[in-house]
Structures are given as structure tokens and as C-alpha cells.
Amino acid sequence: MKFVENIKPDVTTDIVYMMCPMHLLKLEEQMKELGQGQILEIMTDYDGALEDIPEWCGKTGNEFLGMEDSGDFFKFYIKKMAR
């Protein structure tokens, strides 16, 4: 897992305490709204996202920049690459 710090996202989505698979549904929904090169931050407490989000990025051609563990939840950073 790649850890990052001080990334400035263009859009933030807080889905802490929302149940699986909201992390994938929200991810897809938000990425559609983003322009190419923009960065999405997703905050979630769901540990399944540790595998799912990088895998989703691989499948869809978007860049997984990394994550930050803030103790109570995770922050994932994804850069929109694919159209």
C-alpha cells in the first residue's frame, strides 16, 4: 500500500459509517463528475476499501495516488485519468 501526505484534493467525499459497497458506488459516481487530472479524496472506515479501491483504479485506468490512515478512518486519493 502506498501512503501519501498533504495531497490537495479537488473533491472530497465523506462516506464514513456508510456500508459496503457504498465505497465503490460513491467512487464511481464521484469520478464521473471529475475532470481529467482532478483528484478525489474518499474518507471511509471500511477496511475492505484497502483492496477494492486500488483494484478499481487498476481496472478503470485511473491512478491510485495512495492513502492516509487518520486513525478512525482512511483517506484514499484517486486521480482521474480515464475519460
Place this chain on the structure above:
Amino acid sequence: MKKCYFDHVATNPLHPEVLDAMMPYFREEFGNPLSVYEYGVTAKNAIEEARGKVAGLINSKPSEIIFTSSGAEANNFALRGIAIARQNDGKHLIVSRVEHHSVLNSARFLEKSGFTVTYIPVDKKGFVDPDTVRKAITKETILISVTHASSEVGTIEPLKDIVKVARERNITVHSDAVATTGNIPVDVKDLGVDLLSMAAHQFYGPKGAGGIYIRQGLRIAPLIYGGIQESGRRAGTENVPAIVGMGKAAEMAGAEMQSRIEYLRPLRDRIIYVMSGIKNVYLTGGDKENRLPGHASFCVEFIEGEAMLLLLASKGIFSASGSACSSKALKASPVLLSMGIPSGLAQGSIVFSLGTGNTPEDIDYLLNEFQLVIKRLREISPYAQGWGDKEGGA
């Protein structure tokens, strides 16, 4: 025999137009809203339409409404969900003593789970004093829960002032608005609350449908775990017909609210005027302005509420004594006791809650029969003859 229903805080009849709106979702439109094919899409669209209508009723965004099975579930969700989500900020909650059991018992559950709870008293009219709330706040306080109005005494609480107190300290505010939503204006933006509970059957919608307003951006742990229904916040296949009914009832309540209030208030005021003229009958709860429009509650000295209920019921008049729970348990209402009413007098509690189906003739019938019931029961009451302990209870 004439039948007059005066227990609208217990529940309301389903409005015929609400039933008509629900029927297709019991029959041909039976799909699961999560299904991707036509049946599912129709059901999902119906839920989203209902969400928009409920949001319109309380001036929220549709995405801020989560459907539940009841007001009680919404209250459980609010207290337990916020306690879990904010436990790292503190472990202290404040609730009023006139809350519904679904709030009080959730608070008691949390006390057993390591949280502390301060139960705020009310004044003799049932009002929570925002200053008392302020004094109860500690560095650990994460949630204040105060009802918008008590269904038992009809008092409408000064929520906006309580919210102001909470805002000074970044404390989440929940309000149980089951008794008010759909009956008087409820505007979550104006009130400033973070969470607000409601129930469809309190405004001529069906039982089995409730909802909770959750301010956008607020974190709350789920009460029911499972799938992604309700944005992953409340699992379980949706009760589509009931939700559709709630939406229709909300739409109608919004459109007809002013006329319903204007119809109910004079009926209520007539009951209060006549009853207050009877010796040793005391109005409980708030004044006319700060009281639910169809709500008249009293304590009748020397008589038990249960006896009044039964005799009235034998005349086709249906009312309540205390909350539904305390009535069943034959206990003096904790709400009345918390208002400083002696337990003996609190035993003589009776609540008439009116609905749009009640006519002025119904009120005449009620007032006439009720005075006869009081007279008859006082004739056989040992307490009325002077050897009872008025303070000690029957």
C-alpha cells in the same frame, strides 16, 4: 353507538388518498428497489419521489432523509448512531425527561455501554429551559436530544434556543419531532437541528414508515447493518408501499397544514375552556401558542385515568391517559411527574388529541359525556370523600 376517536397522538387513520397511492406497490409494482430491471427501477423511483416530498415537508434536501420503520427506530438510530460516531469527542449525552421511551431507553442503553447521560427536568408546563441545558453541558458532551413536542402534554419546546446553546460547543442536536412533523410547521434549517425523527402515521400516513433527517455531512453509525439501501445507512429491503404512503401523506400535510391547524385549534380551545371550568380539573402542558393544535390534556383530581378511559370508551369515546406505555403499565406518567405534578394527581391524567375527522358535534358529545364520567367516578372515589392522601397517589 356513536364513535369518536380522540387519540390522534397514538395514531391517525390512513387518509384514503394515501391508501390509493400505496395500492399499486402492494400489487403490480412489487419490485425490489435494488433490482436493475424495470420492476426495481419503478420501485426505486417511487421511493425517491417520496423522499423528495418528505424533504419538502421539513425543508431539507432529499438526500438528507433516511427512511426507517418508525419514529422509534429513528430515535434509536439518532442516539446510538451519534454516540458511536462521536465517542472519541466525548461520552456525555443530554436528554430531557419528557422524551419518548425510544429516546429514554436508548439513553439508558448507552449508559450501560460507558456513556453518561444527564436527564434535564422541565418546568410545570413541560418546557425545557435552554439555560438548564447550558449548565448541564460538559467538555464531554456530544449530543443533546430534546423532543420538538411531547405527545403527552402537547408542549412545543424552544428548540431554536436549545440549538443555539449547542452551537456554542459543537454539540450535535437531535429532536424527536414525531408529534409535530406534518402537524405544525417543521423547518430543519430554521430550527437548526442536526437530526430529526418523524413517523408517517402521525400525519395520516401508514404505520411502518418513519424517517430521520440527517444534516448533510454529519457522520452517524448505522443501527441496522446490511446492504446499501438508504445510501448505506439503513439496511433492509425498503417497505415501498409504506414509504410511498409517507410521501403522499407528507405532500398532503404540507398543502393542508394551515387549514388543518385552523380547524383544530378552536375545537381544542373549546375543550380546554369547558374542562378548565370544572372543579379540580387542571390543564397540563403548554399554553395555547406553544401547544400542539389538536391537543388538550388534563389531570382530574380524585380519579384514575384508566377508569375515565374505560367509561368513556363504553360511550364510544376513545382517548388516552399518559403515554401509551405508562397507560398499559398502570403507572403514573414519568412526564407528568417530571413536571412536578404529584403522583396522585398524575394518576388522573387524560389526553384528548384531535384530528381532522372530529366534528364540533363530536366535541359537544365528548364534553357532555366526560362531565358525567367525572361526576360518576367522583361519587364512588374514596379520595373525593376526603380520606385519601392527595399527595401520595391512588
